[in-house]
Amino acid sequence: MAVVVEALDHLVMNVRDVEVAAAWYERVLGMTRKVTEPSPGRRVTSMHFGRQKINLRPETATQKQWFTGRTVAPGSDDLCFLTASPPQAVADHFRACGVEIELGPTEKSGAMGTIVSVYCRDPDGNLVEVSSYK
Template structure:
């Protein structure tokens, strides 16, 4: 029987400064911060929870022994799309109120389940953040 992937549980993004990134994801995107200790010889973990998912914020300074990760880690190289029930105009207004520049949108794009309306900005490391709602 072939493997069937059902959902995304979490992803890891590499950041220059965990505190700066955690503050941004909490303040701008309303995510909940969770810190935990993975045990001896490992770097303390910071996760940003939203819905049924989370993002782990991996500091670039962590070695592969301290945090098992991808082969080529680089801050600011991610392109993430988040879904919201807020209107695209409300998203754009919220970003501006938080001092975050809107770099594109609202604009129609193609999501996994059909047409989405997206607003784009960048996180503190320069990763592209797309905040979208289905039409």
């Protein structure tokens, strides 16, 4: 029997400073921060939105502390988030937050058709795309 994945539950981002990253995702994208301790001495900060979450892994964590990909590189991610907000409202919100717009609003190809996207960068330099379907 073939395995077929259906959805993304969470992803892990390597960050230089967990507090700075968490504060940015709260302030700019309206995510909710949650801090847990899944095992003694291991504190995990995660950002929740919809039915998903992003775990923020400090780049200084070792493989023993936090099992992860082979290459730890803050700023190497390219993320696309969906919103019901109009693209111009997203751009206006970014400007009000003091976040520089890299590109947009502009049409791009999403997983289910044409999206209109506004791009910026988070504190680590990750490319963050906030999009809505046309």
